[in-house]
Amino acid sequence: MELSKAENIIVIKDLIKTFGDKTILDGFNLNIQKETNVVILGKSGSGKSVLIKCIIGLLQPDSGSILVFNEDITQMNEDELDQARSKIGFLFQSNALYDSMTIRENLEFPLLRHWVDIDRAEVDRLVSEALENVDLLHTLEMMPSELSGGMLKRVALARTMILRPEIILYDEPTTGLDPVTSREIENLIIKLQKKNHTSSIIISHDMNCVKNTSDLVVLLLDGKCYTQGTYEELKQSTDKNIKQFFE
Amino acid sequence: MGLVLTMQLRPSLVDYGVESQLPVMVGLAIVREIGPVITALIFAGKIGSSIGAELGSMKVTEQIDAMTVSGIKPFKYLVATRVLATTLMLPLLTILGDAISLFGAYLGVNIRSVTSFSLFFLQVFKSLNFSDVLPAITKTLFFGFAVGIVGCYKGFNSSKGTQGVGISANSAVVLSSVLIFIIDLLAVQITELLGLN
Numbered sequence: 001m002e003l004s005k006a007e008n009i010i011v012i013k014d015l016i017k018t019f020g021d022k023t024i025l026d027g028f029n030l031n032i033q034k035e036t037n038v039v040i041l042g043k044s045g046s047g048k049s050v051l052i053k054c055i056i057g058l059l060q061p062d063s064g065s066i067l068v069f070n071e072d073i074t075q076m077n078e079d080e081l082d083q084a085r086s087k088i089g090f091l092f093q094s095n096a097l098y099d100s101m102t103i104r105e106n107l108e109f110p111l112l113r114h115w116v117d118i119d120r121a122e123v124d125r126l127v128s129e130a131l132e133n134v135d136l137l138h139t140l141e142m143m144p145s146e147l148s149g150g151m152l153k154r155v156a157l158a159r160t161m162i163l164r165p166e167i168i169l170y171d172e173p174t175t176g177l178d179p180v181t182s183r184e185i186e187n188l189i190i191k192l193q194k195k196n197h198t199s200s201i202i203i204s205h206d207m208n209c210v211k212n213t214s215d216l217v218v219l220l221l222d223g224k225c226y227t228q229g230t231y232e233e234l235k236q237s238t239d240k241n242i243k244q245f246f247e
Numbered sequence: 248m249g250l251v252l253t254m255q256l257r258p259s260l261v262d263y264g265v266e267s268q269l270p271v272m273v274g275l276a277i278v279r280e281i282g283p284v285i286t287a288l289i290f291a292g293k294i295g296s297s298i299g300a301e302l303g304s305m306k307v308t309e310q311i312d313a314m315t316v317s318g319i320k321p322f323k324y325l326v327a328t329r330v331l332a333t334t335l336m337l338p339l340l341t342i343l344g345d346a347i348s349l350f351g352a353y354l355g356v357n358i359r360s361v362t363s364f365s366l367f368f369l370q371v372f373k374s375l376n377f378s379d380v381l382p383a384i385t386k387t388l389f390f391g392f393a394v395g396i397v398g399c400y401k402g403f404n405s406s407k408g409t410q411g412v413g414i415s416a417n418s419a420v421v422l423s424s425v426l427i428f429i430i431d432l433l434a435v436q437i438t439e440l441l442g443l444n
Contacts (some may be wrong), residue, residue, distance in 0.1 A: 056316050082318040097314035098305075110317040163317070 008067075009034050009167060009199055010055065015064035016223075017050055024050045026223030027062065032216075037193060037200045039210045041245055042220035047204040049093070051220065052169045056090050057081045058147070086114055089165035089198075094174045095156035097144040106139045107131070114163055130158040133195075134188060144173050150181035156190065161192055168193075170202040174209045185198070186212045207245065221243070248285055249277055249348035252433035253355025270362070273352040275379065282345040283383050284431055287390035290337055291423040295398040299419030302402025304413040311403070326403070330395035337391030338384050352400055378443040386434040390427050397423040 003185050010032040024047040042048045049128040055060040055066055057073050066073040068084060077082060097106050107127045111118060131137045134154035144152060153173065161170060173189065174182035186209050193200055204210055210217060211231050219226040219234070221241055227234070235246050260266045300323060305311050314321045350354050353367045401419040405411045 058315060078320075082320075085316055087317045088316070090313070090316040092309045092313060094309050096309040098310055098313070099308070113317070113319050140437065217405055 004171075007034060009069060010201075011065075011067040012051075012055070013065045013067075015051070015059045015066065016062050017047070017054060017059065021098075023223055025054070028064070028220070028223060028225055030101075030218060030225055030228075032199060034113060034203065035197050035199055036191075037189075037202060037213050037215045039202045039204055039214040039217045040068045040220055041205060041210060041217055046220050047223055048169055048220055050180065052090070052201055054205055056063060056085060056088055056169060067086055086163060087166045089160035089168040091153075091156055091160045091168065091170045091173055095144075095152045095169065097156055097159070099144050101144075102130070102140070102227065103136075103144065103147075103155055106144070106155065107162055110159065110163055125152060126162060130162045131155075133161065133192060134158045148225050150177055150184065153185055155179075157185070157188060157192070161196065166194065166198060169228070170196050170200060174204065174206045179208070182206065182209060183212075185209075189213050205245070213227060248281060248344075250351030251351075252354040253350075254278060254358070255287045255413060257355075257359060258372045262335030269356055270367050270370040271354075271374040272354070274349060274374055275354065278295065278345055278375055279379050279420050283341050283350055283387045283390065284299030284427065286341045286344040287337060287387060287394070287427045288424055290333075291394045291427060292299075292341060292420050294333060295332065295394045295419045295423045296416040298333075298395065298403040298406075299413055299417070300416035303400060303405030304409075306403060306405040307408050311383045320362035321403075326399045328397075328401055330392060333398075334388055334391040337394070338368070341384065341387045342421050367413060373384045379437075381386070382438045383435060386430060389430045393426040393430060397426060 010030070011025070011173045012028060015025050016029040018078075020134075028047075028051065030038075037220060040048050040051060050059060053134060055063045055073065057076065061074055064074070069087065071080075071084065072087070073081070080220050082113045093246075098109065104127055107130055108123055110172055115233065118147060127140070128137060128154070131140060134157055136154055136158070138150060139147060139151065139155065147155065157173075170189065173185050177185065189200065189202070190213060192198070202213055203208070214231050217230060217231055218228040227237075227239070227242060229237075233243055237243060254268060257266065257269060260269055260272070295409060302311070305325070311321045311325070314324065349368070350370060353362070353364060355366060356362050377413075398419045401415040401422070405415040407414070
């Protein structure tokens with residue numbers, strides 16, 4: 001389905017997720033428009049990662065709905081979820097590269113399993129292109145254990161992009177990286193978003209990352225969407241719950 | 248295994264004056280029981296723990312989640328292949344283990360007396376029936392399945408970071424070893440019921 005730029009590609013309604021007697025998401029609502037970078041801001045343990053795991057179908061919410069391209073993720077069976085996931089990329093906080101495979105194999109793996117009819121030359125071209133996008137073509141035959149933290153993050157980003165997803169979910173993309181590498185990752189996120197016209201949800205509490213990558217900032221507090229606005233709007237807020245992130 | 252068994256059995260057989268039956272007794276013990284069970288226990292220690300640790304490590308580093316979000320079914324890619332491999336390979340390893348044990352038994356027999364290689368193995372194979380070999384090899388298929396499925400289950404349910412990986416590997420070995428004994432017990436009962444003993 002073709003959506004215009006102003007249409008919502010993700011609509012989250014009254015999302016509730018509990019673990020035991022602890023309520024993590026308590027009626028969370030959010031609409032995300034096409035080609036928009038939304039940063040979810042919140043304290044550690046506030047449910048940011050739970051939220052994006054619900055969006056990708058790794059966690060099943062207790063109630064509420066998550067419409068992605070107008071289809072409710074929460075009502076899908078495993079096969080339907082697999083189909084929906086081909087349009088969504090996920091960059092893990094830990095990168096989650098397969099450590100028994102070379103970088104080439106890591107990138108080929110989703111390609112060969114999703115596009116079964118793809119020929120060898122096309123696979124090689126797509127892998128090279130994805131690695132070129134992150135300036136790491138020379139690591140093609142290396143193992144993940146041979147790369148630095150920043151390089152691993154860039155390879156993970158290349159793997160996320162290789163299936164050309166329309167939505168990308170980033171789970172703390174700059175956590176644990178030095179400021180220079182963080183800046184490189186932020187620039188890559190912006191560059192790839194512009195190049196591929198993707199929409200993104202970025203989980204972060206790195207305020208530089210929030211400032212540099214966000215079109216819209218959403219503050220997640222007590223399991224709810226406390227407020228949303230641009231970085232500058234939130235920065236100027238006098239609300240103490242918002243101010244504490246900008247001090 | 249065969250060498251030790253031979254050396255342990257010899258004094259008792261000498262007391263009863265049936266030392267010549269040593270190859271027969273050792274052969275039967277190895278092929279019917281000791282070979283499959285000991286091979287399966289070693290297999291559980293080596294392969295069961297390695298599957299538990301590998302999948303546990305993939306679980307805690309979110310590699311399994313990465314597969315899921317790429318639309319790849321981890322069960323098909325990680326579990327089915329490993330369980331199939333353990334189920335099919337353990338019978339082959341048992342045959343190899345039996346052969347090495349029997350050779351050890353031959354060496355054991357020759358420590359105190361002189362028996363030719365051909366005479367020893369002639370006596371061993373003469374004493375073995377189809378009903379000794381088939382149930383013994385068949386039960387190793389189930390041992391292998393148990394080792395594979397327990398290793399995968401424990402790995403997939405790993406939690407608590409690197410500590411959890413160690414726990415998964417450890418409990419995979421313990422549980423699959425217990426299951427091996429339970430399956431062995433059931434196999435003996437079924438073999439008896441079928442009149443193959």
